[in-house]
Amino acid sequence: MSRKITIDPVTRVEGHGRVTIHLDDYGQVRDSFFHIVEFRGFERFVQGHPYWEAPVLVQRLCGICPVSHHLAAAKAIDQIVGVQPENLTPTASKLRRLLHYAQVFQSHALHFFYLASPDLLFGVDAPVEKRNVVAVAVENRELAIKGITMRKFGQEVIKAVAGKKIHGILATPGGVHNSLSTAERDYFLDGKEIENVDKMIEWSEEMVAFIAAYHETNRKLLDEFAWFPSGHLSMTNSEGGMELYHGTLRAIDMDGNITLHDVPTDDYEKYFSEAVAQWSYMKFPYLKHLGREKGWNRVGPIARMNVCTFIPTPLAEKARKEYFSFAGHKVVNSTMYSHWARLIEMLHCAEEMKILLHDADILKNDLETKGIQTNKGIGIIEAPRGTLTHHYEVDDKGRITKCNLIVSTTHNNDAMNHAVRWVADHVINRKGTITDNMLNQVEVAIRAYDPCLSCATQALGKMPLKAELYDAAGNLLDEKYKN
Amino acid sequence: MMPPETCWMKNTKTDRSSILVLGIGNTGRADDGLGWKFLDELSTSPAEDLTVEYRYQLQIEDSELVSQYQTVFFVDASHTRIQDGFSIMPATPAAYYHFSSHAQNPETILYLAKTIYNKCPKAFTVAIAGQKWGLKQGLSKAASDNLRKALDGFHAIITSGA
Numbered sequence: 149m150s151r152k153i154t155i156d157p158v159t160r161v162e163g164h165g166r167v168t169i170h171l172d173d174y175g176q177v178r179d180s181f182f183h184i185v186e187f188r189g190f191e192r193f194v195q196g197h198p199y200w201e202a203p204v205l206v207q208r209l210c211g212i213c214p215v216s217h218h219l220a221a222a223k224a225i226d227q228i229v230g231v232q233p234e235n236l237t238p239t240a241s242k243l244r245r246l247l248h249y250a251q252v253f254q255s256h257a258l259h260f261f262y263l264a265s266p267d268l269l270f271g272v273d274a275p276v277e278k279r280n281v282v283a284v285a286v287e288n289r290e291l292a293i294k295g296i297t298m299r300k301f302g303q304e305v306i307k308a309v310a311g312k313k314i315h316g317i318l319a320t321p322g323g324v325h326n327s328l329s330t331a332e333r334d335y336f337l338d339g340k341e342i343e344n345v346d347k348m349i350e351w352s353e354e355m356v357a358f359i360a361a362y363h364e365t366n367r368k369l370l371d372e373f374a375w376f377p378s379g380h381l382s383m384t385n386s387e388g389g390m391e392l393y394h395g396t397l398r399a400i401d402m403d404g405n406i407t408l409h410d411v412p413t414d415d416y417e418k419y420f421s422e423a424v425a426q427w428s429y430m431k432f433p434y435l436k437h438l439g440r441e442k443g444w445n446r447v448g449p450i451a452r453m454n455v456c457t458f459i460p461t462p463l464a465e466k467a468r469k470e471y472f473s474f475a476g477h478k479v480v481n482s483t484m485y486s487h488w489a490r491l492i493e494m495l496h497c498a499e500e501m502k503i504l505l506h507d508a509d510i511l512k513n514d515l516e517t518k519g520i521q522t523n524k525g526i527g528i529i530e531a532p533r534g535t536l537t538h539h540y541e542v543d544d545k546g547r548i549t550k551c552n553l554i555v556s557t558t559h560n561n562d563a564m565n566h567a568v569r570w571v572a573d574h575v576i577n578r579k580g581t582i583t584d585n586m587l588n589q590v591e592v593a594i595r596a597y598d599p600c601l602s603c604a605t606q607a608l609g610k611m612p613l614k615a616e617l618y619d620a621a622g623n624l625l626d627e628k629y630k631n
Numbered sequence: 632m633m634p635p636e637t638c639w640m641k642n643t644k645t646d647r648s649s650i651l652v653l654g655i656g657n658t659g660r661a662d663d664g665l666g667w668k669f670l671d672e673l674s675t676s677p678a679e680d681l682t683v684e685y686r687y688q689l690q691i692e693d694s695e696l697v698s699q700y701q702t703v704f705f706v707d708a709s710h711t712r713i714q715d716g717f718s719i720m721p722a723t724p725a726a727y728y729h730f731s732s733h734a735q736n737p738e739t740i741l742y743l744a745k746t747i748y749n750k751c752p753k754a755f756t757v758a759i760a761g762q763k764w765g766l767k768q769g770l771s772k773a774a775s776d777n778l779r780k781a782l783d784g785f786h787a788i789i790t791s792g793a
Binding site for chain 2: 208262281282285286289292293296297299300303314
């Protein structure tokens with residue numbers, strides 16, 4: 149008797165997802181799907197609004213990564229007012245970068261400490277009452293304090309630079325509206341009121357050492373769990389190094405061969421297309437010249453680590469070399485390495501924040517650049533979860549006529565479906581029932597990609613957990629709720 | 632170090648002002664903005680020992696913030712009908728966990744403050760009944776009336792020193 153297993157929705161991701169696993173008459177997995185069932189349509193909401201509102205409006209996509217949407221939109225709007233990224237004033241460019249590194253730092257801290265650490269500390273088969281950050285706080289108080297303090301540091305930088313921790317505003321068309329005062333800058337350096345940026349670097353190094361040791365003792369699981377081949381996409385700088393704010397787009401295949409060679413972000417439309425599926429509101433981006441089946445890529449920490457040839461800060465670069473030395477591959481295709489990659493990026497962001505906080509340009513008042521208005525702007529950044537694209541077109545009155553958003557989680561749509569399929573094949577296959585442990589392993593695989601389904605579908609919603617089991621005739625065999 | 636079961640600071644003065652009011656909500660969703668409107672009203676006559684913080688949702692790091700205060704009020708809109716239009720109830724630490732990185736409840740925040748920082752502020756939840764929850768700015772008439780009653784109730788507690 150064939151069966152359909154539904155996990156609805158997935159927990160500890162941002163938004164509302166649902167997984168269905170279809171078994172054949174022999175109990176083997178026939179198919180699996182990671183459905184995105186919410187829809188809000190932000191791309192349509194934005195149309196008709198004046199372009200200068202976009203960097204503010206799009207922040208409402210998400211309460212977790214509003215800074216990323218703000219900056220991607222700002223880069224696009226810069227082009228509409230005739231200002232290219234390299235023409236921003238040093239103050240504007242460096243303050244935006246400081247904001248961006250703080251955002252990536254705090255977002256990665258949230259994911260690792262609040263969402264992923266229960267999976268790592270207690271194991272993927274831990275009982276449900278242990279699989280949360282409250283249990284982490286009880287059993288590992290020091291880790292909890294560091295996690296909270298590191299996230300808070302990033303949020304405090306965001307607040308200082310953009311005015312608020314959530315939905316603050318820094319960027320204006322062609323620049324920024326404010327710079328930091330000496331006192332605001334020193335707050336993050338002197339360590340008198342909060343742990344300073346040096347402490348963030350020190351703790352980030354500790355976390356990288358922690359995850360490296362964790363891989364050492366759990367190598368088989370982490371190498372094999374949700375392994376699958378794929379392409380990888382990210383921005384790089386002009387030398388091929390890791391670049392999170394502005395660079396060119398590079399993609400590689402599962403073996404490291406370049407499939408997209410450092411193309412300008414403005415040309416993304418030439419190379420990317422988006423497929424749709426009947427069973428999900430989330431699209432499937434892919435490289436046109438490779439086609440729908442072979443052209444999809446992972447994005448985010450694991451992809452950035454694979455694509456770049458170096459990281460331009462010394463401690464993170466040392467950590468990157470150790471990561472690949474341990475992995476033993478030129479390209480890492482193991483899903484669970486994304487946690488390690490994420491922590492290396494935290495270290496990189498902490499180092500970059502220190503450099504910028506010591507740069508006198510962030511205190512100056514040369515804030516904006518003027519240009520000649522155009523009708524099109526494309527802004528691409530490497531957001532915490534991966535490559536984020538904002539594309540706007542405006543009429544002669546400056547009203548937005550087109551908005552296209554390709555968010556990081558959308559790029560990872562195929563990857564998350566492959567991760568679910570791996571768990572289905574290796575954990576659920578030929579089992580007569582589905583257990584909490586199996587459900588959690590599905591979630592662990594998805595969670596490694598830190599999906600933001602709110603961003604991907606621009607949805608609103610609550611998040612109860614419901615699991616349903618159906619037979620081939622559509623009869624409900626079993627159901628479970630978590631709330 | 633004290634065991635996590637006990638709090639070494641109970642209602643002692645810190646370097647922070649002594650009362651924290653956390654308003655939770657979203658002013659873009661009609662009466663869901665009650666928590667923020669409550670803070671707006673308090674801010675019209677600021678008190679030296681009272682700090683207000685606006686939140687869309689409570690998050691785990693708020694445990695560090697509440698650990699610095701003697702008394703904490705969590706103010707939020709309520710979807711359920713309340714007899715007097717509002718309620719002010721004591722809140723105590725509890726290890727609930729909601730399946731999300733955001734939207735923790737006050738009891739969990741207090742539990743984390745106790746577990747991680749060994750601090751137990753006196754805490755209350757202020758629930759204010761709302762009626763409208765659509766995508767709209769501004770409160771309904773009923774919610775505005777309930778907001779006024781809740782503010783009176785809050786000031787009565789503060790004045791009495793309870």
